[in-house]
Amino acid sequence: MNKKYDVVIVGGGILGTFHAYHALKLGLKVCLVEKDLRPNGATTQNFGQVVPSGMNAKWQKYGRESLEIYKEIQSLFDITVRQNGTVYIASNDEEEQLLVELRAINSNNGYCSRMLTKSDCLEKYPGLQASYAKGGLFFPEEVTVEPRTMIHRLQLYMVGQMGLEIKTKFTVVGCVKKEGEVELHSSTNQRLSAQKVVICNGSDFKNLYPELFENSDLEVAKLQMMQTKPQQNYELKGSILTGWTIRRYEAFAECPSYLGIKKNEPEDSLQKKWGIHILFKQAADGSVILGDSHQYEDAANADDLGNDLNMDIDNFMLSEAKKIIQLPNYEIHRRWYGMYSQCKSKDIFRETLSGDIHIVTGIGGKGMTGSAGYSRKSIDKIFNR
Structure with a gap:
């Protein structure tokens, strides 16, 4: 018909x-x-x-x-x-400088954000490691x-x-x-x-x-993620984005200090090799989703990304996540990958x-x-x- x-x-x-x-x-x-x-x-x-x-x-x-x-x-x-907001957590002076610059850009754009001190971050996000957090930038409108x-x-x-x-x-x-x-x-x-x-x-x-x-x-990106078992009596509000995210997201490329900071990064690090930046988000059932990694192939060779999970990537992400937030448990309930396409130019x-x-x-x-x-x-x- x-x-x-x-x-x-x-x-x-x-x-x-x-x-x-x-x-x-x-x-x-x-x-x-x-x-x-x-x-x-x-x-x-x-x-x-x-x-x-x-x-x-x-x-x-x-x-x-x-x-x-x-x-x-x-x-x-x-x-x-x-609507529970997004926070970027800086781990050092360079990342905090990028947060200050991003806040100025958003101020000019009329997009609400506010700087958080280290103590603000530790109070707002339970389990956040004092040894990691230097300060934060919070966007209250985000969901x-x-x-x-x-x-x-x-x-x-x-x-x-x-x-x-x-x-x-x-x-x-x-x-x-x-x-x-x-x-x-x-x-x-x-x-x-x-x-x-x-x-x-x-x-x-x-x-x-x-x-x-x-x-x-066009190229295809493969991202690995994982999800913990539900966290008992623990609430992590909103999206928690960390220092490697600050160094990766395109918004920060518009900050004056960005290019100089990127030049100082080691080229042979595992986070660069696997395109990793550590994110946290609590799901409705109390579990925490964390990740992620990025591996790329041209559209013509997308099958070369494979259908399996690289456990070295997962283990590295877990070890880095524990340096940032100490959850009540890091028992992993699910692991998966997603695929999306994007243009190079x-x-x-x-x-x-x-x-x-x-x-x-x-x-x-x-x-x-x-x-x-x-x-x-x-x-x-x-x-x-």
Whole structure:
């Protein structure tokens, strides 16, 4: 059966879902198709941190729009959003200097943040090691979500309250412009038609336009994370980002001292080899998610990243985490990895085929924070609004 829509979104992750959200806001008839029974890619395999503070000036605007969108939806329907803030903990003078400079940048941008002294940090974050913390920078507006459930709750809201249609286990194997419409063919011989198609396929480059992706500057990142057993009688509020995060996140690259500080870093450290920066976030059940690492391959060689976990990476992250926060227990309940795609030379991958087939992918690690805001601009551009 060939059903017709204003737009079909291919990919049920965070970027595709928010493209669908903003298309629905324009009053369009929208179908979201997902190749699996439910989204299970990078959208569900991350920390669930919404941190515009970590983005450069351009993407912080999208991130701040995303915060407003998350909070608006949460006021209508529980999608697991909790406003408990983000803190960056400096471990030395260099990192603290970057925090001071970032606060000045955000002050000029009108984005609320406040410096924390060492004693402030130790009082606010139980278990934080006095030998590690020198000071902090806190962003009170930022939120966390439960990544394994948020996207499903969001889609439930969009189906029930906004009129979204979702088709799961719908693997698109063909997408062709025909007689003024775009026709999609699934692996089970189902067909859909739409005025426009938006393809948000994350790091899955095998089914549609594989040659296009292989010849692009897209790369795939593999991130390792782990989760402790629930912590008894212990509360760690918000997102806890540490010194290596300060040295890694793109927001800090806009600080005057950044380049000089980066030049002094040892090139052969394990954190550079494995792209590690230590993050903490407490889940709703009291467990603590920690990580993460970054290993990269070109889109054409993404399979070389493998399907296993490197236990040397996990063990190193654990040993470093214990130097920062002493949790009641570090018993690991789950270990996993996630994959996302990003561009080497651009901040997102966009390609338009036959005028009405729009590929939007490669948002990288900005997905959870930037997708809601960016997708609004993207949909407006696609529909000339």
